[in-house]
Amino acid sequence: MKNFTFLFLIIFIYACSTKKDSFLNREYHKLNSKYNVLFNGYEALEIGKEVLYQNKTENFYKILEIEPIKIKNEDYEKSSLIPSFKVAEEKAVKTIQKHSMRINGIQRNSQIAKAYLLLGKARYYDRRFFPAMEAFNFLLEQYSNEEVFLEAKIWREKTNLRLSNNNLALKNLLSLSKDLKSSSKFNSLLNSSISQGFLNLKNIDSAIVYLNKAIKTERNLKVNSRLTFIQAQLYENLGMKDSMKVVLADLIDKKRRIPKGIWIQSKIKLISYEDKKGSDKEITKLKNLAEDIENENFKHFIFRTLALLNKKKLKDSLYVNFLNQSLESASIDDQTRKLNFRDLADYFFINNNFVKTGNFLDSLIKYESRNFNKNKLIREKKGIQLVIDNENLIKNIDSIIYISNLDYEDQKLFFKTALIKESVSAKENNLDFKLNEDFYFYNSRLVTLGKNYFLDYWGNRPNTDNWNNYELIKNIKSNIKIDKGFNNDISFSKKVDKMIKNIPKDSLELKKLIIDKNKSYLELGKIYKEKFKNYKLSSYNLKKLLKNNPTQIQKVDALYQLFSISLQRNDNEKEEYKNSILNEFPNSIYASIIKNKNFKNYEISDQKKIYNRALILFKQQKFEEVIKSGQESLPFLIGSEYFSKMELLIANSFGRIDGVKSWRNRLAQIKEKSPNSEEAKHAEKIIKMLNSKEEEKIKYLKYKWVFKFLKSDYRIENLKITFEDYIKKNKN
Numbered sequence: 001m002k003n004f005t006f007l008f009l010i011i012f013i014y015a016c017s018t019k020k021d022s023f024l025n026r027e028y029h030k031l032n033s034k035y036n037v038l039f040n041g042y043e044a045l046e047i048g049k050e051v052l053y054q055n056k057t058e059n060f061y062k063i064l065e066i067e068p069i070k071i072k073n074e075d076y077e078k079s080s081l082i083p084s085f086k087v088a089e090e091k092a093v094k095t096i097q098k099h100s101m102r103i104n105g106i107q108r109n110s111q112i113a114k115a116y117l118l119l120g121k122a123r124y125y126d127r128r129f130f131p132a133m134e135a136f137n138f139l140l141e142q143y144s145n146e147e148v149f150l151e152a153k154i155w156r157e158k159t160n161l162r163l164s165n166n167n168l169a170l171k172n173l174l175s176l177s178k179d180l181k182s183s184s185k186f187n188s189l190l191n192s193s194i195s196q197g198f199l200n201l202k203n204i205d206s207a208i209v210y211l212n213k214a215i216k217t218e219r220n221l222k223v224n225s226r227l228t229f230i231q232a233q234l235y236e237n238l239g240m241k242d243s244m245k246v247v248l249a250d251l252i253d254k255k256r257r258i259p260k261g262i263w264i265q266s267k268i269k270l271i272s273y274e275d276k277k278g279s280d281k282e283i284t285k286l287k288n289l290a291e292d293i294e295n296e297n298f299k300h301f302i303f304r305t306l307a308l309l310n311k312k313k314l315k316d317s318l319y320v321n322f323l324n325q326s327l328e329s330a331s332i333d334d335q336t337r338k339l340n341f342r343d344l345a346d347y348f349f350i351n352n353n354f355v356k357t358g359n360f361l362d363s364l365i366k367y368e369s370r371n372f373n374k375n376k377l378i379r380e381k382k383g384i385q386l387v388i389d390n391e392n393l394i395k396n397i398d399s400i401i402y403i404s405n406l407d408y409e410d411q412k413l414f415f416k417t418a419l420i421k422e423s424v425s426a427k428e429n430n431l432d433f434k435l436n437e438d439f440y441f442y443n444s445r446l447v448t449l450g451k452n453y454f455l456d457y458w459g460n461r462p463n464t465d466n467w468n469n470y471e472l473i474k475n476i477k478s479n480i481k482i483d484k485g486f487n488n489d490i491s492f493s494k495k496v497d498k499m500i501k502n503i504p505k506d507s508l509e510l511k512k513l514i515i516d517k518n519k520s521y522l523e524l525g526k527i528y529k530e531k532f533k534n535y536k537l538s539s540y541n542l543k544k545l546l547k548n549n550p551t552q553i554q555k556v557d558a559l560y561q562l563f564s565i566s567l568q569r570n571d572n573e574k575e576e577y578k579n580s581i582l583n584e585f586p587n588s589i590y591a592s593i594i595k596n597k598n599f600k601n602y603e604i605s606d607q608k609k610i611y612n613r614a615l616i617l618f619k620q621q622k623f624e625e626v627i628k629s630g631q632e633s634l635p636f637l638i639g640s641e642y643f644s645k646m647e648l649l650i651a652n653s654f655g656r657i658d659g660v661k662s663w664r665n666r667l668a669q670i671k672e673k674s675p676n677s678e679e680a681k682h683a684e685k686i687i688k689m690l691n692s693k694e695e696e697k698i699k700y701l702k703y704k705w706v707f708k709f710l711k712s713d714y715r716i717e718n719l720k721i722t723f724e725d726y727i728k729k730n731k732n
Contacts, residue, residue: 037098038111041091041118048084048125053222059335060265060301063233064226066196066211069127069162076127085126092119113139113148120155129162150176150186158193161200170197188218192227208234225251225258229266236269245270264289264298268305283309300329300336307343320347338367352528352537354387387527390520397517404503404510411503415496518554521545525561530640535565556581560590589634611642614649623653644670644679651683664690 056068070076095115120135136156140149153176160169173194180190191214198207211231218224228251235244251258251266267289274282283306289295290302307322323340326332345360361381368374403411504510521541528538542558542565550558559581566574581590610633617626630650637643647670655663667683674680 037091037095038115038118041088041095041115041122044084044087044091045118045122045125048080048082048088048122051082051084052080052125057333058261060261061335061339063199063237064230066192066199066227066230067158069125079128080126082125085122088122089119089126092116092122110145113142113145113152116142117148117152117155120152120159124155124159124162127162129159133159133163150180150184151189154186154190154193157197161193161197164200166197166200170194170201173197188214188223191217204234204237208238221254221257222259225254225262229262232266232269241273245273260294261298264295264301268301272305272309297331300326300332303329304336304340307340316347320344334367338364341367349384352532352534354384355391358384358388387524390524390527393520394517394524397513397520400504400513401510404505408500411500412496415499419495514548515551515554518545518548518550521548522550522554522558522561525558529561529565535569539565552585556585556588556590559585560593563594607637607640607642610637611646611649614646618649618653621656623656626650626653627657644674644677647673648679648683660690 052068052071055071057070057072057074058064058068071081074081092115096112096119116135116139120132120139123129123132123135133156136152136159139152140156153172157169157173157176160166160172173190177190177194180187191210195207195211195214198204198210208231211227211234215224215227215231218227228247232244232247232251235241235247248266248270251262252270255263268286271282271285271289274285286302286306286309290299290306295302303322303326307319307326310318310322323344327337327340341360341364345357345364348354348356348360358381361377361384365374365377365381368377403414406414504513521544525538525542525545528534528541539562542562545554545558559577563574563577563581566577578594581588581594585591614626614630614633617629627650630646630653634643634646637646648667651663651666651670654666664687667687670677670683671680671687
C-alpha cells in the first residue's frame with residue numbers, strides 16, 4: 001500500500017510539470033483548468049453579467065443599446081463596480097500562469113485559449129476595452145480550435161464598437177457573416193453586433209435587417225425580448241407604426257416570461273399609440289395601469305406618458321399635474337426626473353412664470369452630471385435670474401408691508417403659524433430620521449416641539465375633560481411636565497418676539513421699501529419689454545408701479561415705457577401716455593424725445609448701429625467724438641439694453657480725457673442708475689480696481705506721459721504729426 005501511494009505521488013508530481021509534452025501532463029492541466037480555475041472564472045463572469053442585468057441603467061427615451069454595459073450611478077469612463085468581473089479576470093490569469101503548456105511554440109493545453117477568451121470578456125465587461133482588445137488579439141494570433149477562434153473574432157469587433165471603430169468593426173463582422181453557417185450558435189451574437197454597428201452609424205434600415213436575424217436565432221428569452229423591444233423602437237423611429245404595434249403586442253403576450261421593465265414599456269408605448277380624436281380611452285388604460293400594485297416601480301414612466309398625452313390634447317393643468325406626480329414617484333430614475341424638470345421649466349418659461357422656471361432649472365442643474373450640459377443650464381438660468389430676483393424682492397417687500405400693518409396679536413399668530421409649519425416640514429426634509437420614526441410620535445424632536453407649542457399657545461393645562469375651557473379647569477392642578485430640552489432652539493415666544501422686533505415700523509423705512517419695490521417693478525417692466533418682448537407683462541408691472549406712489553423719476557420713466565409699448569401695439573393709450581409726459585414733465589428728456597420728429601424712425605436695429613458706431617470711435621481713440629455722439633444718441637436708447645452700454649462707453653471716454661476722478665464719478669452714476677445691469681457690475685469692478693491701485697501706491701516702471709493742451713492751442717496738431725512720424729520711423 002505504501003509503495004502504491006509513493007508511486008501515485010511520483011506520477012502526480014511528474015504530471016504537474018508544464019514543460020513535458022506527455023499525455024499525462026496534457027490531460028492533468030487540461031482537466032485542472034477546465035473543472036477548477038477556469039470553471040470558477042466563468043461562473044464569476046456569469047454572476048457579474050446577472051448583477052449587471054439586474055441593476056443596469058436604461059434610457060427608454062432613446063433606442064436601447066443591444067447589450068447593457070453599465071449599472072446605476074456608474075461612470076462609463078471608469079471600471080465597473082461589479083467585483084465578479086475582477087474575479088473572473090484573476091481566474092483567467094491564474095489559469096494561464098499555472099496551466100499554460102507552450103512547448104516549441106505550440107500550446108498543448110486546449111483550455112488556455114478559453115482562458116484568454118475569458119480574460120478578454122472579463123475586461124470588456126469591466127469597461128477596460130484596450131486591455132480586452134489586447135487579450136483577444138493575442139488569442140487570435142495563437143490560433144486554437146475553430147469555435148474559440150470565431151467567438152474571439154466577434155468579441156474583438158464588439159470591443160472595436162465600444163472604442164468607436166465602427167467602420168472597421170462592421171467590415172470584419174460582415175466578412176464573418178458571409179461564411180457563418182445558419183446552424184452556428186454564434187449567429188445571434190454576430191448579427192446583433194452588426195446591428196449595433198449600424199445603429200452607431202445611424203443607419204437604421206440596415207440595423208433592422210440584422211436585428212431581425214439576431215431575434216430569430218436568439219434562444220435566451222431575456223436577451224430576445226430586449227432585442228425585440230429595440231426592433232419596435234427602430235420601427236417607431238422609421239414611422240412604421242403598424243409594424244411597431246405588432247412587435248409590441250407580441251412582447252405583451254409573453255407576460256411574465258420576459259423582464260417586467262420591457263413588458264411595462266411595451267404596454268405603455270402601445271397604449272400611447274391608441275390615441276383617437278375625441279377619445280380618452282388610452283388615458284383611462286394608463287390610469288388603470290398606474291393603479292395596479294405590481295406596477296408601483298414604474299409609475300414615473302406611466303405618469304410621464306399621461307402628461308405628454310394631455311399636452312397633445314392641450315390640457316395644460318393635467319400636463320403639469322402628471323409631470324409632478326411622475327417626479328413624486330419613489331422609484332423615479334434620473335433620466336425621467338431630468339426630462340420632467342426640463343419640460344416643466346420650458347412650460348413655465350413659455351407661460352412667463354420665470355420664478356418657477358428658475359426653480360426647475362436649479363433642480364435640473366443638481367441632477368446633471370455632464371459639465372457641458374450643466375454649464376449650459378447655468379447660462380440659461382443666468383438669463384432669467386434678474387427677473388427672478390426682482391419678482392422675489394417684490395414678494396418679500398409685500399410680505400413685510402402686510403405684516404407691519406397687522407396689530408400685535410395678529411403678528412404673533414402669523415409667526416407662530418409660520419414656525420409650526422416650518423417645524424413640520426423639517427420632518428420631511430430631515431435625512432437623519434430612522435425608519436421607525438416616520439410617525440410623529442416616534443420622533444422625539446417633533447414630540448417636544450409639539451409640547452412646547454401647546455404650552456406656549458394654551459398654557460399649562462391639566463390632562464382632564466374640558467381642558468380647553470379655562471373656567472371649568474381653573475381650580476384643577478396641572479400634572480404636565482414641561483420638557484425644556486429644546487428651549488434654546490425652538491422657544492416660540494422668544495423667536496416670535498424677535499421676529500416682531502425686526503419688522504420695520506418707522507415710516508421712513510417703509511417708504512424706502514416701497515421705493516425699492518417700485519424699482520423692481522420698473523426693472524421688470526423694462527426686462528419684459530426689451531428682452532422677452534412680452535408687452536403684456538411689461539405693461540402689468542409698469543401700471544402696478546404707477547399705482548404705488550412712485551417717485552417723479554420713476555413715474556416719468558414708466559410713462560415713457562408704456563408710451564413706447566403703445567406705439568409698438570398701435571393702441572389708443574399712446575396719446576394718453578404722451579400727453580401725461582408732455583404736460584407733467586415738459587422739461588424731461590422723455591418729452592424732448594417725443595417732440596423729436598425722427599423719434600418714430602428709430603428701431604432696435606438702429607439702436608445697435610448707434611452703439612456700434614460709438615464703439616468703433618472708441619477703439620480708434622476718438623474719445624471726444626464718442627462723448628459728443630453718445631450724449632446726443634442717449635435719448636434714443638432709453639429703455640433698451642444699449643442705454644447702459646453707451647453710458648459706460650461715455651464714462652470710459654471721460655476717464656481717458658479727464659482722468660481717474662472723473663472716471664470714478666461717472667462709473668458711480670451708472671451703478672446708481674442701473675444697479676442690476678451687467679454694465680453696473682462691470683463699473684463696480686473698475687471702481688474696486690481703481691481704489692485698490694490707490695491704496696497700494698504702485699510705482700510704475702513703464703508709463704505714458706500725458707501733456708495737457710487747450711483745444712485752441714496750435715501746437716497740438718504739430719506735436720501730433722511729430723509723434724506719428726517718429727512712430728512710423730521706429731516701428732520695427
